[in-house]
Amino acid sequence: MNRRSLISTLCILLFIAALPGEAPIRTEETLYSIAAFSGRDYALTFAKENASAIYVHSDANNFMSLKKNFTYFWPITDQWMLDDSILDITYEGTIEITDNKGVKKTLEPVDYTFFNMRGTYQNNWHVRTGAEAVAEWTEYVDIVLNYQAAMTEYNRAYAAYQERTSQLFNQILMRRGEDKPFEHLLEELETIKPPEEPAKPTKYTVPPVKLQKGFQINLPEGEYSLRFIATDGKVIEGSEKTLISVAGRRLNAIGYEVFPAVRWTQPSSSTTPSSVLYVDGTSDLYVRPFFQNEYRDMHYNKLINNQKSGNPNLYTWVKIQQVPHSSMQITTDTQVREVTEGPYIVEQTKTSAMGYTIVPYDPIGEHKGKIPSVSALYIPLSPQMKALEFSLTNLEDAAATASSKRSIRIIRGVHHEILSMALLVLPLIVLLFVLIKRRRSYRR
């Protein structure tokens, strides 16, 4: 490429780059903004004007409100997005829900907030409405403000402490240079204490969402019809939807997330006792047991994101939370072992080959100051092994224990292929036998 053509190409590229990107077309829509409980979390989604149904979790607190916002299509995610930065009108009125027997229920908007107070494992969501919501929100704001004030005070005190220690240090140096006594300064430097950092607020794992007004939907499983009636008594156009209250089919079963030591990024799932883990045995396994619920695939997908699709006739297992402090019994042909959950950390391999390896977390040695990547159960494997079985031992529910049984089988390619082929052609041998026998009967 000569110099002139290079410059021309660069100019064209610069011109293209300078062109304004095509702005997505925003459309004004009346839509339902939804905070749906997902069994483990709150999913924030919205139902577009043309959506036929809204999905919420049964017997749980879900919230929704009717709004007027802009929406636009975002091709990168192949989804419609909501833009409430310019237009954000919340309709005022009531929601009317009618069940399949024709019984109507009218809901008034309430102030609400929800927050999580779980520890590492606890699925501990709390919902506050009305005055309680206001109080909770106020308390949260107070906690935040107090913490901020304490932090400001701490920062100020810490700056004063640093300034004082710096002053003392300089004075000691100076006096020592001048050969003057400095012991009293040294004493002060040794006794001066830094200010104590205020403790972070621990009440919430997930802080309360901003106090807002919405309609609290808590319904038994079923299909309902929903519409929004404005303060003037008129039904808002486009607000009529089917409301599907989704329930889990099977609850609190045990599922596993399984990942090999060499491929931390590729976990696989084992959802039922009938699902066997076939591996080649070249890598040890780590498993994380989860409580899981089974939902209709499409319903659950739409509950999480109203625009998503799914299979209405298939059920899918959804991990709710990791089983706390699990322990497991592993049975092989020769031995029975008990393993307990432990912290592990993912490290980049130190060889030239790219990849990761999982090693036990050492909080006081090698991994001091780091946090563990995962808390899991370790299952050592080798290609020489044939199979092993495991199940959790620390569950209170017998059904859950039963659902925690799994087997691992080591597969090393195709074996005894000649024998398999021999069995495949066995019918032809039978045929030969039949034909010979038949021919003999003709001769008789």
Add this chain to the structure above:
Amino acid sequence: MIDKRSTRVLTKLHCKETFLNPSYYIAIVVSSLLGYLPIRAFLQSIGPQGFSPADSPLFANITGALERLFSPVMVQKLFAEGPFLFALFWALTPMLLYVLISSIITFQQHKDQGVIELIRFGPSNSRSYILSLFLKDLIAIYIYSIYVTLFFLAVSRFNNLLLGPAFIQALFAFLLATLVLCAYAKLSMVATDSSIGSIFLFLAILAVFLAVQLGTYSIILEQIRTIASLLSLVIQWISPFYYMTIIQTGFELASWLHIVGGILCFVVLTGIVGFISLWLETRKERRL
């Protein structure tokens, strides 16, 4: 009326005819080979993290298509226990089609050549003949099912695979569905007067049931699913695939109500379709 003795004698005759026919054995070998290939591909797709469909040229496309059409849950369920559920489908479908279509051809040839009339001199009647063909089909398929199960069992032992409850449950549901499919094959057989017509009718019935059932599972286009779901409201009651899903649900939920209900539905549907077939044949006979 159905003559039990004639039915027994004719069933024996049809079975003998089938078991002396080399094509039955060739169909067995071809069908079981079709079942073996996915097992083999599965064994070659096992890595340290488990079954990886992308590693197999066979599975990469199939599972990809299934995921796009019916959601990843479908693939997950299909291969949860291992390769045998998928292999079972490949091993049984061709054999089922072979047995039922060859039965249709035999019936029409017998009819054209006057064999059925000769049997009616017997004295027997074409109802016994049709019922005997139905029983022969079941026996031929069930014998093959036993063979293919034993073959899979051997392959599972050779390769440390598990031939577990999901396989047995699917086989059970499939064998029940065979009852209804055999009955539909007989209905197609008597409803038309030519082999080609009967085969087309049978395949059309099968295709409609499959299309509606799979349509309700489809995730690719909501419109397809909506249409299939609407059609399914009517068609599901006469579709063996619907009752298969009921039995499968029963096994999943360990619900005897679903299992026993599903079995009863299969038996009743077989009875109804079989009765219609025999009634149609009697009506044709009387019209002569």
Add this chain to the structure above:
Amino acid sequence: MIKTVGLSKKFGTQQAVDNLSLNIDPGEIYGFLGPNGAGKTTTIRMLLGLTNPDSGEIFIDGKPVNPGDSSYRALIGVVPEKHPTGMWKWMTATEYLQLFSDLLAVPDSHSRIAATLERLDLGEHRNKPIHQFSRGMMQKLSFARALIHDPQILLLDEPISGLDPFGIRQIRDLILEQHALGKTLFVSSHLLSEIEKFCTRIGIIYQGKLITEDATDKIIDSIIPSKIYRIEMDDIPEDLIKKLVQLPFIHEAKIENSSLLVSVDKAEDHRKDLSNFLYGCGVSSLIMQEQTKTLEEAFLSITTLQKLAKNEVRND
């Protein structure tokens, strides 16, 4: 043994059988004659209950036959016109007969099969697959199947059609043997010359209607009223035919293939009168032979008459 009253069957616009009444006594060999499409097979199918009559009644062994009732078929052995073994050619003769023995619940079937095959000269072929059988053997096997349960009635549809003279002889002997055993035989055929040799009574069907029915001899007598003499001579004078037809006992005279055919009264022997007359005319006959009209020709003449009556000849 077999009785039908006003039996009728119509296929579309075609009247296959029209008001057919038959009465066949036990121990009879009844010949059921008619050209193709006359309604013979439809009648047999109705007797077997394979085709429902539009009207009329059937009695077998004195009992009425109801639609859908197949139990009486055990009384009947059937030899169909075409023996459908196409799909079962893999079977041996024994297996084939065993199948029908089982269907008919024949007691002591093994020895009965062996005996039947021996009687039909098929004993040495009992373990041969059917596909190796000749047409004659196949027909005998069909007979064996019809006889396997020792039925009282035998319905034979064109039993000698397509057989060689030896085969025809064997089947004829078999029919007579069954007749001697007191069986009732209903034989449908269009090979009239053969039927006349063993049938005790004959019914002729044409276009679904029973045209005539009587003892074989009477049928022949009624439909062949004259004798025909074939006279071979060196030279036939031109006016001889004219002179001959003036004789009172001569019905018709004509020349056919250089021979003189003279039709005379059947009741008396006119050969001497004819020789004298020819001698008087100056011609001498070299050969004079009585040419009896066969049943086949008689059957043809009746049907021709029927056609003439219906003015259908021109259309043909």
